[in-house]
Each structure stands twice: as structure tokens, then as C-alpha cells.
Amino acid sequence: MIKLKANGRERVWFYAFLSPWIIGFLAFTIVPMLTSVYYSFYKIHVFNMNVVEPTFVGFKNFKYIFEDRLFLKSIGNTFTYAIIRVPVGIIVSLLVAVLLNRKMPGTKLFRTLIYLPAMIPIVGSTIVWRQLFSNDFSLLNFLIGNIGLGPVKWSSYDNAMGSVLLMSIWCGIGPSMIILLAALQNVPVSQMEAAELDGANAVQKFFHIVVPMLSPTLFYLLITGIIGALQAYAEMSLLQMPGDSTTTMTMVVVQNMYRMDGYGIGYSSAMSWFIFFVVGLITVVFFRVTNKFVYYEG
Amino acid sequence: MLKTENKQKRALPLVRTKKTRKLIGDIVCFAVALILSCILIIPFLWMLICSVQPESSLIFMNPPVWPDPIRLVNYKEVFFEIEMPLLFKNTMIIVVSNMVIGIAASISVAYAFARNRTREKNIFFSVLLATMMLPWVVTLVPQYIIYNKINWLGTMLPLIAPSIGGSAFFIFMFRQFLMAIPKDLDEAALIDGCGRLGILIRILLPQCMPIIATMIIFSFNGSWSDYVGPSIYLTDPDQYTLSIGLSKYLVANSVTPWHRVMAGCVLFSLPMIVVIFTCQKAFTRGIVASGLKV
Incomplete structure (x- = not known):
């Protein structure tokens, strides 16, 4: 009886604090999501953001996905991208965060500078990033040429994915670093001092104190990183590697291609839900497996 | 040696x-x-x-040419040509309301996920994660149709109101951060008769300043540079945001004045630099250490 009452009270405050999300979900998320499910069963023509003449086609849109060579190829591209982007991004950001968590002059400035590439507005970024990586005028080639390297064909068939990855990690270090820095502030000083007294060196402290204490945040970066990388498209569409190169086409790039075409909304919605299930499946696996290694307090 | x-x-x-x-x-x-x-x-x-x-x-030019003479007037020109003060004000309205509503909501929801013990919270958490997994562009057309029906087009509401539910990324991030904070202190406060909201505000939030600063940085940068939303929903030039103003300026001239566009981009990123620089004040350790040491 007492237990039930306590449970009830627990439930009351759960829903009270959850209510903003429930309101937001019901008002702004669920209807567009369900509408896109509806679209995925129709052939739809969108004109001026208005839907005209929808025709029911059943599961045809979903069937097309498995016959769509470009899309099937894009699945492989997406996985290549994600497998490199996620771990490299996390490891580099972690090292940079630990480096800039040190008490030394200039850390604030360094953190800001490292965040800068993520702040270039879209309007400017097309010019800036494309000039860095284009084939005929590559600023990067000019710079590495000064120290006797290169030139690299950044947007050739073989290098295009590498360039996209480089750019993506380049922009991504700052934000991940900030999250990790925030988490590093709560690593107890007492534990570090105790370990130091026990004669632990920097590497031991890093793996036995810093990494476990950061594990909830690293887990967050891993899961959101996977979700983000499997849906990557901004970097690819920004760099716009040569048209004949399909090596950088990811699932969402292909999905967007059909969406932009006014007749493709139904098909692209079906594709989105296919992507949803792929991302969901992989996320669930990683969530289950890695959550065991996360160290939560209390 | x-x-x-x-x-x-x-x-x-x-x-x-x-x-x-x-x-x-x-x-x-x-x-x-x-x-x-x-x-x-x-x-x-x-x-x-x-x-x-x-x-x-x-x-x-290839190879790149060093600017000679250095033309600082570009900044002045772009500043007045795109009416930056007005764009700045509009952007600020959206950014600040998104930030305040979005962060407050995310904190509240994350607290429920991190500290509550009901069993159904796992279901809700799965739904929260699932909302991140659908490519968001697919909801653009349905969203537009809905906002059209309730007459929100041409207003800032579609850009502000959805923040009431918080951001899934913030909620997840804040939940992880809360779960790394020992429960001893808030359980002690509960026994002393402190309410749930009191625990959140008086005990947990003071320990969460670094992650709140992080959310401020992300929220500010996100809404400040948002382009897709404003470009769809804002029709009145008096309501244009900075990113819309800049991109309209880009296409307004037959020959794009790239040097001035770039000057505009630098001005565009200045507020974000100020925010990230000042928010780092919260990145000091010691709050936890002093709160928990016996």
C-alpha cells in the first residue's frame, strides 16, 4: 500500500517535469511525422509547398528503395563515413578537451579559436570550404605547397570522401570539445590528487579516472554521433564534389535529391522512414552494448 | 644531455x-x-x-592574393546595405526566446529522465531518441502545411514555439550530465523536506553551470545561424534574420560582391564569438568539490 502510494507520487513528478516535452511532441512533432508516413504510401506532387493530386501506391515506394542503385550505393558510403567520422571525432575532441582543460595561459582563446570553423555562416561557408578543397584552386594545396607538400587532388573520385571527412571533423572538434570540457569540470579534484599520491602518471590518470568519469558524456557523443553521421548530408552538399563522383553520396543526400524534385516527396518520405529504421537499429545495438561500460554515480 | x-x-x-x-x-x-x-x-x-x-x-585568384590595400570600408558598406541593426534585432528576438524556453524545457525534462524511478520513463526516453533518427527535412512540407492552416506563416512563431518541447540533443546531454552527479546530496535534501523543483534549482543547477553554458553556446549558435527555418517561414523583409538578409544580399546583385558578403559573414559570427568567450567563465572547477566534500 505504501509502496503504491510512493510509486504514484513518483509518477506525478515525472509527468510534471516531462510535460514541456509532451506538449512539444504532441503539438509540433507527431503530426508532421505521421504525415510523412502517410506521404510514403502515395505518389505526390508538391507545387509551391502545396500538395496536389496524391495517388495511393501502397508499398511501391518502399519496393523502389531496394531497386534504387544510387540509394543502395549510398548506404555503403554512409557507413564508410560513419565508421571513420564517429570514433576519430570523439578521440580527437577528447584529446583536445583534456589539453585545453589544463591551467595555462591562453586556454580561453584557444578554445574559441578551435570553435571558430563551426561558426562560419552558411552564406560564406560555400565559398570558404569549396576553395579549400576544390581541384583547380585549392587553398589547402597552396598552403601545404609552401611547406613542400602536395598538391593533392581533393575532390577526385578516390579522395572525395576523405576530403568530406576532413572537413566534417575539422568543424566538429569545437562543439564536441566544449561538451567534454563541461564534463571535465566535474571530475573530482580529490580523486586526481589521490591518484597522484599513489604515483599514477598522466596516462594512468587519463584511463582510470578521466575516461570513466567522462563516460556518460562520451556515451552521449557516441550515440548522437552515430545518429548524426548516418544522417550526414550538409558537408556533402556543401563541398559538392564533381557530379560523376558518387562516392560522397550518403543516404540523406539521395533522399534530399528526390525531395527537391517536386514529384519525389512520396518516395523520399518512404526513404526517410527506411533511414529511420536503419539508424534506429544501429543505435539500439550500440546503446545496449556500450551503456554497460558507462559509469554513473550513485 | x-x-x-x-x-x-x-x-x-x-x-x-x-x-x-x-x-x-x-x-x-x-x-x-x-x-x-x-x-x-x-x-x-x-x-x-x-x-x-x-x-x-x-x-x-590562384595563387591567392594578399589584400592590397586593406579595404575596411567593406564592413561599413555591408552593414548599411543590408540594414544590419534591424536584422540583428530580429535575429536576437528569435535567438533569445529560443534559448530561454528551449533550455528551461530541456533541463526540466532531462531532470525527470535522470532522477525519476518510474518504469515508463524508458519508453518515453526511447521515443525521445527516435525523434532524432528521422531525417528532419522530411517533415518540412507537412510542417509548412500545418503552419499555413493555423495562419502562422509570415510570423516568427514557427521559429520560436517548437522550442517549448526542448531539444532532444539538449535533453539527452543534460541527462547524461545529471547522471554523473552523485545522488547523495539531493537525497539528503529530499529527506530534509526539499521539493523536487527545489532540489533541481538549489542543488543540481549550481553544479551544472558548465553544461548550461554549453547549452547556451549551442542554442545561440544554432538559432543564430539557422537558415532553412527563417527562409521558409519569414516573408516580410521587416522580419528577416541576419542569415536571410545576407543570403538575399548575395543574390540581389548581378555580380556578387563577395568581399562585402565575407565582411558580412565576419560581422555575423562576432556575436557567436562573444558568447563562446564569455560562457567559458562557467568552465571552472570547484563547485562540485566544495559541495560534496565532508
């Missing part, structure tokens, strides 16, 4: 050795940080160089 140095070090008293070690470490770390920053700021630096070019076409 190195060996004798080491021997000397050993001979010194412990404090001195530690100090020299710290100094050497500082120098190495400083050098690494400096080199890394120098490499990473190349795109931004390039934008900066382009923004003071005397002529737009010089941006596309």
Missing part, C-alpha cells in the same frame, strides 16, 4: 621538480594548442582575408 638533466632534477627538492615539470608540460601543451589552433582557424582566417579585399574578383 637528457640524462644529466634528469639526474639534476632528481637531486632537487620535490617541490622544485614538480614546478619545473609543470612548466615543461605547460610549454609543450601551449605549443601543441597553438599549432592546432593555427591549423583549425585557416577557413575563418581566409574569410577574414577575403573580407578586406579591395575587389571581389581577387578572392578567386
Whole structure:
């Protein structure tokens, strides 16, 4: 009886604090999501953001996905991208965060500078990033040429994915670093001092104190990183590697291609839900497996 | 050489050795940080160089040309040509309301997920994660149709109101952060008769300043540079945001004045730089240490 009452009270405050999300979900998320499910069963023509003449086609849109060579190829591209982007991004950001968590002059400035590439507005970024990586005028080639390297064909068939990855990690270090820095502030000083007294060196402290204490945040970066990388498209569409190169086409790039075409909304919605299930499946696996290694307090 | 140095070090008293070690470490770390920053700021630096070019076409020269003379007037021109004060004000309205509503909501929801013990919270958490997995562009058309039906087009409401539900990324991030904070203190406060909201505000939030600062940075940058939303929903030039103003300026001229566009981009990113710089004040340790040590 007492237990039930306590449970009830627990439930009351759960829903009270959850209510903003429930309101937001019901008002702004669920209807567009369900509408896109509806679209995925129709052939739809969108004109001026208005839907005209929808025709029911059943599961045809979903069937097309498995016959769509470009899309099937894009699945492989997406996985290549994600497998490199996620771990490299996390490891580099972690090292940079630990480096800039040190008490030394200039850390604030360094953190800001490292965040800068993520702040270039879209309007400017097309010019800036494309000039860095284009084939005929590559600023990067000019710079590495000064120290006797290169030139690299950044947007050739073989290098295009590498360039996209480089750019993506380049922009991504700052934000991940900030999250990790925030988490590093709560690593107890007492534990570090105790370990130091026990004669632990920097590497031991890093793996036995810093990494476990950061594990909830690293887990967050891993899961959101996977979700983000499997849906990557901004970097690819920004760099716009040569048209004949399909090596950088990811699932969402292909999905967007059909969406932009006014007749493709139904098909692209079906594709989105296919992507949803792929991302969901992989996320669930990683969530289950890695959550065991996360160290939560209390 | 190195060996004798080491021997000397050993001979010194412990404090001195530690100090020299710290100094050497500082120098190495400083050098690494400096080199890394120098490499990473190349795109931004390039934008900066382009923004003071005397002529737009010089941006596309191969090899690149150093601006001569340095033309700072570009900044003044773009500032007045796109009516930056108005755009700035509009952007600020959206950014600040999104930030306040979005962060408050995310904190509340994350607290429920981190500290509550009901069983159904796992179901809700799965739904929350699932909302991140659908490519968001697919909901653009349905969203537009809905906002059209309730007459929100041409207003800032579609850009502000959805933040009431918080951001899934913030909720997840804040939940992880809360779960890394020991429960002892808030359980003690509960026994002392402190309410749930009291625990959140008086005990947990003071320990969460670094992550709140992080959310402020992300929220500010996100809404400040948002382009897709404003470009769809804002129709009245009096309501344009900075990113819309800049992109309209880009296409307004038959020959794009890239040097001035770049100057606009630099001005565009200045507020974000100020925010990230000031928010780092919260990145100081000690709050937790002082709160929990017996």
C-alpha cells in the first residue's frame, strides 16, 4: 500500500517535469511525422509547398528503395563515413578537451579559436570550404605547397570522401570539445590528487579516472554521433564534389535529391522512414552494448 | 644531455621538480594548442582575408592574393546595405526566446529522465531518441502545411514555439550530465523536506553551470545561424534574420560582391564569438568539490 502510494507520487513528478516535452511532441512533432508516413504510401506532387493530386501506391515506394542503385550505393558510403567520422571525432575532441582543460595561459582563446570553423555562416561557408578543397584552386594545396607538400587532388573520385571527412571533423572538434570540457569540470579534484599520491602518471590518470568519469558524456557523443553521421548530408552538399563522383553520396543526400524534385516527396518520405529504421537499429545495438561500460554515480 | 638533466632534477627538492615539470608540460601543451589552433582557424582566417579585399574578383585568384590595400570600408558598406541593426534585432528576438524556453524545457525534462524511478520513463526516453533518427527535412512540407492552416506563416512563431518541447540533443546531454552527479546530496535534501523543483534549482543547477553554458553556446549558435527555418517561414523583409538578409544580399546583385558578403559573414559570427568567450567563465572547477566534500 505504501509502496503504491510512493510509486504514484513518483509518477506525478515525472509527468510534471516531462510535460514541456509532451506538449512539444504532441503539438509540433507527431503530426508532421505521421504525415510523412502517410506521404510514403502515395505518389505526390508538391507545387509551391502545396500538395496536389496524391495517388495511393501502397508499398511501391518502399519496393523502389531496394531497386534504387544510387540509394543502395549510398548506404555503403554512409557507413564508410560513419565508421571513420564517429570514433576519430570523439578521440580527437577528447584529446583536445583534456589539453585545453589544463591551467595555462591562453586556454580561453584557444578554445574559441578551435570553435571558430563551426561558426562560419552558411552564406560564406560555400565559398570558404569549396576553395579549400576544390581541384583547380585549392587553398589547402597552396598552403601545404609552401611547406613542400602536395598538391593533392581533393575532390577526385578516390579522395572525395576523405576530403568530406576532413572537413566534417575539422568543424566538429569545437562543439564536441566544449561538451567534454563541461564534463571535465566535474571530475573530482580529490580523486586526481589521490591518484597522484599513489604515483599514477598522466596516462594512468587519463584511463582510470578521466575516461570513466567522462563516460556518460562520451556515451552521449557516441550515440548522437552515430545518429548524426548516418544522417550526414550538409558537408556533402556543401563541398559538392564533381557530379560523376558518387562516392560522397550518403543516404540523406539521395533522399534530399528526390525531395527537391517536386514529384519525389512520396518516395523520399518512404526513404526517410527506411533511414529511420536503419539508424534506429544501429543505435539500439550500440546503446545496449556500450551503456554497460558507462559509469554513473550513485 | 637528457640524462644529466634528469639526474639534476632528481637531486632537487620535490617541490622544485614538480614546478619545473609543470612548466615543461605547460610549454609543450601551449605549443601543441597553438599549432592546432593555427591549423583549425585557416577557413575563418581566409574569410577574414577575403573580407578586406579591395575587389571581389581577387578572392578567386590562384595563387591567392594578399589584400592590397586593406579595404575596411567593406564592413561599413555591408552593414548599411543590408540594414544590419534591424536584422540583428530580429535575429536576437528569435535567438533569445529560443534559448530561454528551449533550455528551461530541456533541463526540466532531462531532470525527470535522470532522477525519476518510474518504469515508463524508458519508453518515453526511447521515443525521445527516435525523434532524432528521422531525417528532419522530411517533415518540412507537412510542417509548412500545418503552419499555413493555423495562419502562422509570415510570423516568427514557427521559429520560436517548437522550442517549448526542448531539444532532444539538449535533453539527452543534460541527462547524461545529471547522471554523473552523485545522488547523495539531493537525497539528503529530499529527506530534509526539499521539493523536487527545489532540489533541481538549489542543488543540481549550481553544479551544472558548465553544461548550461554549453547549452547556451549551442542554442545561440544554432538559432543564430539557422537558415532553412527563417527562409521558409519569414516573408516580410521587416522580419528577416541576419542569415536571410545576407543570403538575399548575395543574390540581389548581378555580380556578387563577395568581399562585402565575407565582411558580412565576419560581422555575423562576432556575436557567436562573444558568447563562446564569455560562457567559458562557467568552465571552472570547484563547485562540485566544495559541495560534496565532508
